[in-house]
Amino acid sequence: MTTFLKATEIPIRGARTLPGSWYTSPAVYERELERIFVERWLCACRAAEIANPGDFVVRCVGPESVIVTRDESGSVRAFYNVCRHRGSRICEEARGHFEEGIQCPYHAWTYALDGRLIGAPHMRGLEGFDPADYPLHAVAVAEWEGFVFINLSRAPEPFAQAFAPLIGRFARFGMPELVLAERITYDVRANWKLVHENYSECYHCSPVHPALVRLTPSNSGENDLYEGPFLGGYMVIAKPGGSLTMSGRPCGLPVGELPADDRQRVYYYSIFPNMLLSLHPDYVMVHTLWPDGPGRTHITCDWLFHPGTLSDPAYDPHDGVAFWDMTNRQDWHVCELSQLGVASRAYTPGPYAPRESLAAAFDAQVKAALGEGA
Amino acid sequence: MTTFLKATEIPIRGARTLPGSWYTSPAVYERELERIFVERWLCACRAAEIANPGDFVVRCVGPESVIVTRDESGSVRAFYNVCRHRGSRICEEARGHFEEGIQCPYHAWTYALDGRLIGAPHMRGLEGFDPADYPLHAVAVAEWEGFVFINLSRAPEPFAQAFAPLIGRFARFGMPELVLAERITYDVRANWKLVHENYSECYHCSPVHPALVRLTPSNSGENDLYEGPFLGGYMVIAKPGGSLTMSGRPCGLPVGELPADDRQRVYYYSIFPNMLLSLHPDYVMVHTLWPDGPGRTHITCDWLFHPGTLSDPAYDPHDGVAFWDMTNRQDWHVCELSQLGVASRAYTPGPYAPRESLAAAFDAQVKAALGEGA
């Protein structure tokens, strides 16, 4: 049985913010890449983005470029975007379709959609060369709720084990059936952890998001996940039948099969380490975070709707998109101010407020992932 | 009694220029931040820029951002621009006015103008939290001749002791009463020390400043401060009643109460580590230097005039401003050429000329400040 707790009911035990170097040091960032972004499951895209065999997207994990595609058998596959011959990057486009295998533009080495090397011109007769030794370097994949996850570890934790607390948890939202209405990408001059910490508390909502707090009072919610890699809960939509939009009215058909309570709530979950999942009655917003150095994070934000919404003149998805685009930018702005401030010699870890218990829980997760040596 | 010496009369004892790494190495730069820009008094602004309680300016010292303001009692105050809660930068503007205390935009923690934490929403009931423990981190301040100085040291040398040789020295120029006519900021791709060394000698004046040497012959002057942190003296204005302007004529009412000798002189002082003070009969020019990495210096240049000048149609302050803006740019250009050259593996410290004795004295001051380990 789920226990819901107000943020202020979750013990913070004198927690303080992280040391400044954790947000600014290249060495800490390298450690995070190794221990977190290589070892953990990352949300890469929606399965619908690679609906057909040969469809692909490319995602950048720090300095790494990863191809996510679908093979001839319909299985999702992921590979490092690196040719086994001379190391050339293979795909230059962020998304597209492989017509005839995955071909390196440099010397035309060609790989099947399952990664096998199937063409290497003029290599015949080279002693000791066996094409079977040179498949694309594979990246582990998994699917959950219509999303594709990747894992760069050499020995990935099984997805079902890693995501056990979330399996089935959001089934009522019917996410696999939703369709993308809009995507906006952001280039944020802040450490990826500041984005999570920001997402994990609504203590900042009154000063930063005046429009948001009119729609969902900042202390209205409760949380059902408050330790470990997945953190979050819900906030209450003040106006019956309202939603988080510029107009305050719903901007889409109801998603999934939601009980009455959920129709008055927005659920927010920070899914370690790169996904933020925001479930509204009439749409789902998904942020994925892509660190690019200690002080920079690329963020992709998708807005997903009931498939009937896009053709229904009664609804305007942009009403919700515009609301969150405004709210996102308010958040990125204070994250960027924090990035500047924590770089100061005067900065010392400060006391988390009772309303910031989930930010403290996020930090605890980071500490556990990096180990004591960080 | 003051002894005036020609630059060539000041012994240089075989002094050579500094090693190349002192201008290019990030490690030396870090040491300079620690030992010089944190430990010494820096000219931040004029007191008149923060005339009323709540007025503020923000200054950047390397990676640090410092708020300089005036509290309700009329005292000047300075603080690190870092919130004690989550470390956010508080002020984003370079100058402005605090209407109701100093409020962090992130979670609305609010500080009085004297730095005390006076508002921290929803912190009540957090065990062990006492607002008195979380004032803004203070930065020491002092005033001299209408200028505000700051010191980031945890144990600053008393200003009156540090600046003893200068106290009262320029009283006849009446600087506190002068008013700002123009400010120009420059972004110079050169180490801050190259700017001081350039300022400290007129050996370069003939090749670099043909207009300047027509007005003040390059070897005309004498110096009364030639060792320690404050260095300089005067040069003679060739034409009786002239000044350093595009036209060669005065561009303002006489400043202060100057004896006849001073009406025919320009005094130049390098005030370690970030101020260059140039006292003309009809205006005062003040450079402040703000290092931003080993190879870059932001420079603010102010031109101060007798308050009656700005409304007196007989004078055009821009006549002096334009002259020095041209001359400044000539100086920055050769400083930038030096920055490029001293980075070469072929560069070795070269022999200072007899006319560069004050540049050698400046270097000696840097060496003393950094210690032998630099």
Add this chain to the structure above:
Amino acid sequence: MTTFLKATEIPIRGARTLPGSWYTSPAVYERELERIFVERWLCACRAAEIANPGDFVVRCVGPESVIVTRDESGSVRAFYNVCRHRGSRICEEARGHFEEGIQCPYHAWTYALDGRLIGAPHMRGLEGFDPADYPLHAVAVAEWEGFVFINLSRAPEPFAQAFAPLIGRFARFGMPELVLAERITYDVRANWKLVHENYSECYHCSPVHPALVRLTPSNSGENDLYEGPFLGGYMVIAKPGGSLTMSGRPCGLPVGELPADDRQRVYYYSIFPNMLLSLHPDYVMVHTLWPDGPGRTHITCDWLFHPGTLSDPAYDPHDGVAFWDMTNRQDWHVCELSQLGVASRAYTPGPYAPRESLAAAFDAQVKAALGEGA
């Protein structure tokens, strides 16, 4: 007697591409600057570019700036572009003419075209100062086939010894008499070695250069230099009397005194470490490579023609220039893709194809130059 071998006849002995760090690590790059770009002879310019005493060009070798000029006696000279006084960079222009010696713009120290310090204002009477102690730091020079080479080593290997295999080898092309028709410079985001490796094989020609392989079949050639610092050979122009141009027809008068065989060939030589020499029947193309960090190379490409070509309406040099400008850009593009890919943690050295034997030989030369510790 010269032995010509097909690329596939040159043993590669299981050679693999270099480790990724060799293309990305600042430490390896520094070692390359020290051991290769400082120690080896670099092609700087053509002697014709500094035809008269006082003519000069400036070339950048990593962080170093070098002046190449001609003295009053007609000898080529090269110097570090660093004043012996305060270290200022002296020449700001990439090329020009010294009217009255080499004068530093900062304090007007002046050097003769042979590097002697001949003017140092106001230094008289400085104890221990002898102008003879302060010539410009010299850089060794040599000339070969109309090209000027420089060597920054303190003890350069004699040019005639270093270039013994090339002395007289290309005399039949009459390069000293050729004239420059066009120069294009490129800023390539790839390590300099990737540019050499790319130049050293035509395995990539089919996928990357469809127009080129129509004119010269990709496996048509043979090589006469296949180990050591100089590598290359020829490819066959398919169409009798054709050339490598957009039209396929010659774009200039025949160069030099070429035997019939050479009129149907293009010779390509990689001349370690910074020159690529491409000898066509009707023009000579010369690339010089100037590394600027591990991931960036500035490339100058010159097209040289028989002096009669430029005034002969029967020929359009741009027909060849445009062909190679297109082909160059195709090459830089795949070099840039390689730079991205070899930075991946998934990259491991891959197997060279038999057709890439000269790229493997280039790598062997790099390894020998850097030593085992790299």
